[in-house]
Amino acid sequence: MSLNTQLVRSLRAPARPTWEEPPGKAGLTAKGGLLVLCCLGVLGPLWIVIVTSLSPKPVIDRVGGLVVIPQGITFVNYRELLSGGQVSRAITVSVGVTLAGTLFSMTVSVLAAYGLSRRDSLGHRFLLMAMMATMFFGAGLIPTYLLVQSLGLTDTYLSLILPSAVSVFNILVLRAFFMGISPELTESARIDGASDVRILLTIVLPLSRAVLAVISLFYAVGYWSAWFNASIYLTDQRMMPLQNVLIQLVQKNTEAPTGLQQAVRTGQLSALGLQMAVMVLALVPVAVASPFVQRHFKKGMLTGAVKG
Amino acid sequence: MTPNAASPSSGPAGPSRRSFLASTAVATAAVAGGMPLLAACGGSDSGSREGTTSGRAADKLLPAYVAGTLARPDLPSKNGSAAGYTGKVDLAALQTSVPHKLGTGAPFTIMSPFWGSPPKGDCAYYKALDAAAGTKVTWQNQDGNTYGQKLGAVLASSSIPDMVVVPGWELVGKIANAVTAKFMDLGPYLAGDKVKKYPNLAAIPSDAWRMGIFGGALRGIPMPSAAATFIVPYYRKDLFDKKGWSVPTSPDEFLSWAKDATSAKAKVYACGDMSWTAFNIFGVRSSGPLGWTIGSDGKLTYRIEQPEYLEALEWSRKLFDAGVVHPDDKARSGDAGQRFTAGQILVFNNDTSAWYGKTAEQAKANPDFRIEGMDIFGPDGGHPTLYASQPATIWSLIRKGASKTTVENALAAADFAAAPYGTKERMLVDYGVEGTHYTVKGGVPVKTDQGNSEVINAWVMLAAPAPYFAHPDYPDVARKQVEWQQRMGAFMKKTSTYGMNIVEPNRYANLSSQFEQLEIDYVRGNKKLSDVQAAISTWKSSGGEKLRDWYKQLLDKNGSGN
């Protein structure tokens, strides 16, 4: 209850504009309750996951599954995961691929979205349709593999970036946003003789920070959670990104990275505890990154509001 | 202590399910369009099939057999069992099976399935083996769980690694035929006396070599496996003793014991998914070519046509219905082996290697833990009928167009990997370098951390000696494994197709593919008996009868009949 009260108090924020009527008690409670419920739906399982990842093996064995109430805390799972070398290396790979890939994807996507954003430009409709068609037809594993291989991309990190660099959906969202920027701004710049590149860089992009943040996030998350390309195009297991290592660790009937497997076998570690630690590890970069991205959302909003 | 260390002969050291598949799922084999050569496969060992003219001709393809003269097992093979070494390993008296380096040091690549995380390409273990064998191997260790996809894609590309390890369970669809098209005939290097250059390969039994004939030529270097069944119903002896249970000796007894032993409240369930054992209890043959045999009535039938097939499924389903199977096994989630060691299930089936693996892993954490193999009983509690499994299901192959030097280096590597127990080479392959990868405590080699992270299933995949069990740290387990196989081997029958590497024509490649899923679904109550019966009659009408004719013709030419 106290949590709810606190939430209600925090909801009654000073930021409320004067024209807005103060919320009714019932409405507030309902809203707060709903919000709390949603968050609990996420936090509940997350709590269980975290507690299990921190529980010693005997506790997990005794409970016979996930641990709800902590009975002793140990960091042994995390120590094992992070000291093995492979997980640490995989984290570096994933971070690198995510950064480089996002930068590349954003560059080509922004260019394309802007290139298609003028309703009357030559051929834009055809190009748009050609892009969208790719959303519905898949080429199949073997032809794609043969292509990537004949381009000499197998066993390079480029194979994790190039084949999946373009998300047509993201381009559509960017384009829709660019089209919403009022045309008088760009047209007057054009009349002043500004090139399209200049207009994009000096007018359109500064106005689009919010959507750029969102789409960057989409791309970054895509790269961060991708595992399929790596499993097909990389032969060197040591180049594998984090997700592949983690999936190996969790997947049914799979042997974990050897050192860990050894520890599980000799009864020092619980497989379930390790898996849950893996889940937590996959979350950490997101937990760290999301405040930054969210700040950008806000900046994007402010840009609009202030200038308006 | 790693699972592969002491018994490379029992299949890949990796996930148990995969090694199961080796025998229960897809099978393999050769002779795409080369019917006459098949006759070669008519083994003379069973006595029931005489070799034919073409058989003798094909025997010319095989390497000469030169039995090893090094360490003799104290438990020789009997009834199709593996052999056993139950003494301590005398590290000072290790013998030498490869007196001269056979490799020339010319570099070549090997692609091989790998379960776990592979070590660096220049790790101490790989270096030591290269140095000892005179080879220079670049390993492409691929995740064993997705190996099939990788293999399919690589074979369709024009850059195939020099040597490729192909497990039989990956020979689905058209890959079986691809093996013939993409890999070279090793006859010029191995046939007859030529093999004597590689004494460890020469000591691989001819049965296993015969399985290496693909498309009328000797292409695969086999990893031999024992014919006796290797799927063991394990039980927790310590918990049975504590509760005063006696081991069930019939299907009905098993069910009533299971109901008694299950306590959902305590989160203890009698067993995991016992389907594989059920097939053994009721005498159902495995799938693929081994599923075909000519019965006593002279009729050629496939496993799904056996009345026992439905009986076995029915019994498995009873276990699920009775709620004695752990819910996670019902959902096929997580690892049954870990539920077994945690005491959440009391019986589970796995391959023979789990006997040692579980014993070793639990020794420290749970000293009371005792795992034993249950004897397989028949449908009415009497003797079971067990069918022999193929004498080899994993091969390493060399790509067509590889240079002579490459082939010779690859064979040198395989020869090294096939070194028999009790030799320096075997020790190096299984344990690595003393002091670096293992230390000796009380006469028993114990792997170090470095050993555990580097000495994994790479070299052991290339070839192996005749099957054996040996666990210097738990010699008693090796004895139990061999004795169990020998007891079960006494009830062993060979199907008419035993020992033949048979590739079914491409048009039947997917005929039987739905049954594995159907079995999983039926025993869990997600399909009806009528669904299974319907699938069987569809199977017959949509190609099964024609496939039967094909097999009949093949066996006729082969002079088979049992």
Add this chain to the structure above:
Amino acid sequence: MSLTAGSRPDGTRPPAAVEEPTAAVTTAAAKERMPRRAGRAGKVPWRIRLRRDRALILMTLPVILLLLLFNYIPLLGNVVAFQDYDPYVSSNGVTAIFHSPWVGVQQFSRMLGDPLFWSAAKNTLVLFVLQLVLFFPVPVALALLVNSVVRPRVRAVAQAIMYLPHFFSWVLVVTVFQQIFGGAGIIAQTLENHGWGGFDLMTDASLFKYLVTAQAVWKDAGWGIIVFLAALAAVSTDLYEAAAMDGAGRWRRMWHVTLPALRPVIALLLVLRVGDALSVGFEQFLLQRDAVGAGASEVLDTYVWNMGIQNGDFSYAAAVGLVKGAIGVCLVLGANKFAHLLGEQGVYQK
């Protein structure tokens, strides 16, 4: 004002309330742009348009090249749907196409007669409808809920929490669900201790479709709110204020200001979702296939996978994939048309 309205992230169409001000400030330069219809009719010669739009076309080039390379060229591989393709018949998979026999539409007629295909198609459609009804509205509702929170910190925290499940891979989500809702899971155990045995949500084939929808909501609904929040963030507070001045209450403002602002985004996503109706998920179904049986869990994507990759029946898998793609294109065209009829822009203009 105009700028605020202009920087709407959905961008396609201003909410009704701002239509006029935007129109009012339209400059002469903007007016000079060709009306769309006239432009296409070719009043401006294409040569001039080419010179004018050269830069724009060049900008799309990298993406076009990437798509050409990685989507279109391998797409040619789909001709194997009309073959009995054997990738190993020749020195590599590409030349193998020229050596494999052509079988016409045999793979397609086989598909039509395959009960497993129809079962997968039926499951796919049922799941699509369920997802449309039970999943699609959730992110919109959540976005409205989060957006109505005034205090920035509470809003940020709630938002951040809701994202989290998106970052679990399906393997992990399924494991956690098994451990909570499975027959030996936390809930079953609690019930067992109170004398109610036999709870097992994870192996109940009849409930499977709801289970997977619930899993999808849990995993991805929070993530789905991002686009909507971005759209909401750009709605000018002036609009709300004006509406409030006119005496519109909380609910009326939501109805007349907030939802119209979201409409273009909703329409866009809906059109895309409908076009992608035959993709309801993949890994999620593959992972839980054995628990409930193929009868309940097989969808078109897993069917293509099992046939093509697991069984190596490439031609048949390609045929099923082609049909699926063709239906997808028809659906997206239809849905877009429908969006136009409702006055929305959809994915592309008329």
